[in-house]
Amino acid sequence: MNAIIDSFDAIDKSAPQPLYQQIKNTIHRKIKSSEWKSGQKLPSENELVAALQVSRMTIHRALRELTQEGLIKRVHGIGSFVADAPRHASLIELRDIAAEVTESGKQHSSRVLALNTKLADEAIARSMQVARGTSLYFLNAVHYQDDIPIQLEARYVNPELVPNFLQQDFSVTTSTSFLLSQFRPQEMEHIVRAIMPDTRTCTKLRIEPGEPCLQLSRRTWSNNQVVTHVTMTYPSSRYDLGARYAVNDFQMRQ
Amino acid sequence: MNAIIDSFDAIDKSAPQPLYQQIKNTIHRKIKSSEWKSGQKLPSENELVAALQVSRMTIHRALRELTQEGLIKRVHGIGSFVADAPRHASLIELRDIAAEVTESGKQHSSRVLALNTKLADEAIARSMQVARGTSLYFLNAVHYQDDIPIQLEARYVNPELVPNFLQQDFSVTTSTSFLLSQFRPQEMEHIVRAIMPDTRTCTKLRIEPGEPCLQLSRRTWSNNQVVTHVTMTYPSSRYDLGARYAVNDFQMRQ
DNA sequence: GTAACATACTTGTCTATACAAGTATAGCGG
């Protein structure tokens, strides 16, 4: 147990990041790297207090939020345990598809089909919260898992907020990770639809006409402005979205 | 302001429910009933402390969790505000479809197509975490919004946990609200897929063959046992799923 | 042997206090 706790020395009380967040990150890392395996018992709150020299409320907040996010399970009177790993791509987490693919042991690659400027039509203008006719940056790319297309990405970006977007090489870095490095999103909106792809989409994703697709649209805000609106299309045969949660009272409330 | 705060008198320090939860519920109710309207400023933490006679940390926890759930927005140094109402059915909230429909001003009705006992095949047994061949309760129902089918529900229920399931009249009460009244779910799993409905499903939902559907599968646990596994099929033309969140650091983490 | 009890340890909640940091505003000096 000592060895486990000792490696917590990453906690830095003078860091700009809050303590509870540093603790969450550390535990998250330990679980994702399988240093702490599924079902394993975590150190108790009091043990963590002693090891990290922070107050119990700070530890408690970190563990409570990790529970709410489904990463650990806690049993009153017993202890805290690493939760079972979810088997599906997360629905609400803002994950980079490249990281998601490589994490599952597959090879990720992507091909940029378009990277240019487009004028906003009525619908795009409304969703990006700009005037009609505003020029926006546009990216169209296909993502592959072991050379099989799994996602078609169509992304609009506000050029005022990300002026250097067109200069990036999105066959190397994904747009998600680039934007995450530039922005700290403060709000997100997700909409999921089932669609029947048109023939061009079928070609790009190399699927038969008649196969339905899952379409996930995400808008991201920073400082009350829409930074980007991305529509991701997944062949339903190759991908599904899911999430497993601990339930809190809000989710049950009528 | 006094009138607003005065009506908080529902807080009961000797109630079994935690104080922060009572506060969350009260605020939730005020927002959902439009007593507090979108964009309106909430009383400050200190005002709530004075009005409710609880400590600021308790108020703060309630407001923080409401923020995380997207019901309110908070601005450092400014105050707390009622968030804009989301325009879509929530993805993760366990909502009753009847409540959702009636809340939008439409008429909900439902028709039970089957309510019986089925033996678990391999797939169902695995998802319900029971032995193959175990008998399970099964419900098949269609939900209508103003007489237009919007959801096909196929639900398996563990009969050991809900022995009186078959005795219910699910044309009056929805299965969701009945199960919620019997159980406090502790964990949920959601999986979203795009599917092409078979002809029987098309008939039940009164859609043209060739229209894709969104399929949301949900498993609910209580005491580490699967209580129910429901598959809900929505015609994509009549429904989409969405959610808008405040982003916390977890969702951004790579 | 078994049931009841005491104990120790766990998580859950709540309080009172403190300080940090972001924002708006009033007032002052130029």
Added chain:
DNA sequence: CCGCTATACTTGTATAGACAAGTATGTTAC
């Protein structure tokens, strides 16, 4: 009129301490 500063108020984080309540285990009484 403009810009600076003091201030008051807001939310965000962290602490130390307390009690409640759930669980497991060992001990005692019968």
